[in-house]
Amino acid sequence: MKVLSIFGTRAEAIKMAPLVRALHDEPGIDHRLCVTDQEYDAVDAIVSLFGLQVDHELRLQAEGLSPNALMARLMAAVDPLLARDRPDCVLVHGDTTTAAACALAASHLRIPVGHVEAGLRSGDRSRAFPEEMNRRLVDSLAAWMFAPSPAARRNLQQERVSGRIWVTGNTGIDAAAAVSRRLRGPDLAVAMAGRYGWVDPQRRLVLVTGHRKERFGAAAPRLFAALRELARRPDVQIVYALPLDRELRDAVMDALGGLPNLHLVEALGYPAFLWFMQRARVVLTDSGSIQEEAPWLGTPVLLMRDATERPEAVASGMVSLVGIDSRRIVDAVGRRLADPAPRGETARPTYGDGRACERIVAALCGRPVPEFGAAAVRTASATLPY
Ligand SMILES: CC(=O)N[C@@H]1[C@@H](OP(=O)(O)OP(=O)(O)OC[C@H]2O[C@@H](n3ccc(=O)[nH]c3=O)[C@H](O)[C@@H]2O)O[C@H](CO)[C@@H](O)[C@@H]1O
Incomplete structure (x- = not known):
């Protein structure tokens, strides 16, 4: 074939x-x-x-x-x-x-x-x-x-x-599993620890991505206001992985450059991004795939959208919809950071x-396929109630 x-x-x-x-x-x-x-x-x-x-x-x-x-x-x-x-x-x-x-x-x-x-x-x-x-x-x-x-x-x-x-x-979980295995090996582990030695294990890491132009573009100032407020917390370290799109990337750099507690990093290679997701207490994002990967790693996600096509992790409590609203974002990040559950404890095979x-x-190839039996997947409202 x-x-x-x-x-x-x-x-x-x-x-x-x-x-x-x-x-x-x-x-x-x-x-x-x-x-x-x-x-x-x-x-x-x-x-x-x-x-x-x-x-x-x-x-x-x-x-x-x-x-x-x-x-x-x-x-x-x-x-x-x-x-x-x-x-x-x-x-x-x-x-x-x-x-x-x-x-x-x-x-x-x-x-x-x-x-x-x-x-x-x-x-x-x-x-x-x-x-x-x-x-x-x-x-x-x-x-x-x-x-x-x-x-x-x-x-x-x-x-x-x-x-x-x-x-x-x-298949995204297959990719994450393969690269996570490599991250456990000595070469990549040492490389990451050396390259990102500024990550402070004493502070709670908030990882941010935002790239969906159709919504994020106009609403970005509300995210920026939320991040400026969160960056004032001494117990928090924010890492913003910049978007691939040049226009959005420049807008983020103009709005957030120079804040002491907030690191703007060029779009990270996939192993580096997984490394950050493993360390983050929460990921703030509008991405599709990160809604699958982060719960698999045991890291909760605050999703900057009004609706999602991935309701399973919303039902399991690992993904929460926060729209792009400054107050809602600051409060939701605060609640997640106050959560005493050590990261990783809640890792689930929801998506693979x-x-x-x-x-x-x-x-x-026409061979029999024992299908993926996701553990009892409940359905929940995957749309913000406004
Ligand atoms: C509407 C919608 O949701 N559409 C999605 C769209 O993709 P997306 O929203 O998931 O796209 P991004 O967020 O750009 O990529 C994410 C990937 O990139 C990695 N990453 C991230 C930041 C970084 O600095 N370095 C990285 O390596 C990260 O770990 C992850 O694997 O197309 C997919 C394909 O068809 C669909 O599945 C998916 O529905």
Whole structure:
């Protein structure tokens, strides 16, 4: 079977990397990898970290393009590759414009699509935008759907999608498990401790990321006000991992540069980011994948969104929605920091057990797949009540 995997952003690269390795090692699969340059430098770093072989690169000069321009450029660029190679399956991930464009382009050529991380839904097309539309489009086209949780499978069944569904767990947990193992080895542990020797174990670490332009852009001053207030606490150390987007990054540097208790660090490599998540008492973020990784590491998340497509960790209490409201953020961080539970004690396998890639490869090869049985996942309101 000929399989072509395509990705273009940092999050996709992290979550597809262990699967690409597993597909490469599977004798029944002839695998090729194509990367787009939606977030080129960050993707390149992940390709090196996991030792992946890239067979095709699509250079689009994607930075700053509108969703329509990016979609059009992606479809035009991937079309000749698909027409020439005619894989038996094109594998895409999640909800990016790369995933939507490549799934549609493959479908136009009647090439079957496999969707990794299928079935996530916020229930509102504008949250997140355009990702909720992207993921619905890909699921409506896919022949193979790899749902990360039973709830994601239920979403797909309710929509009566035509493809086949397997519950596999999220491949992001496979990636986090692999890199966490490396972080326990002497080389990386020493490198991290040396590079980030300024991290003070006596103070409580708050890790921050914020990059969702559609909401975060306009609301950023409210986050900045909250962080300035929190930075006055002598018992707290704040680390802000800067966004990849240059405009947002400059806005954060202008607003928060020079505060004594707040460290602005350039977008961290994945091992370094995991290292910080392991040490943080709380992560304040608007990211999708961090809602999965941090609970797996036992670190609670305050989510700067009004809604999430990942209700499971909200139900388990590891993720709380705080919107982007200064008072709500300061109070929620205060409550989390006052929580006496030592970090790590609450780690849960909500989103995966590290075997998602193995299941996806088995499904593609037509072997039986013992599905991921997430421990009784309750559903809870995944929307802020305002
Ligand atoms: C609407 C939405 O939620 N869409 C998501 C979007 O991705 P996202 O929101 O998860 O994206 P980011 O937050 O950029 O990336 C996060 C990854 O980057 C690592 N990281 C972070 C900061 C840093 O300094 N260094 C790092 O290494 C971090 O550990 C994590 O693994 O696309 C994904 C793919 O389809 C989807 O799954 C996902 O739904």
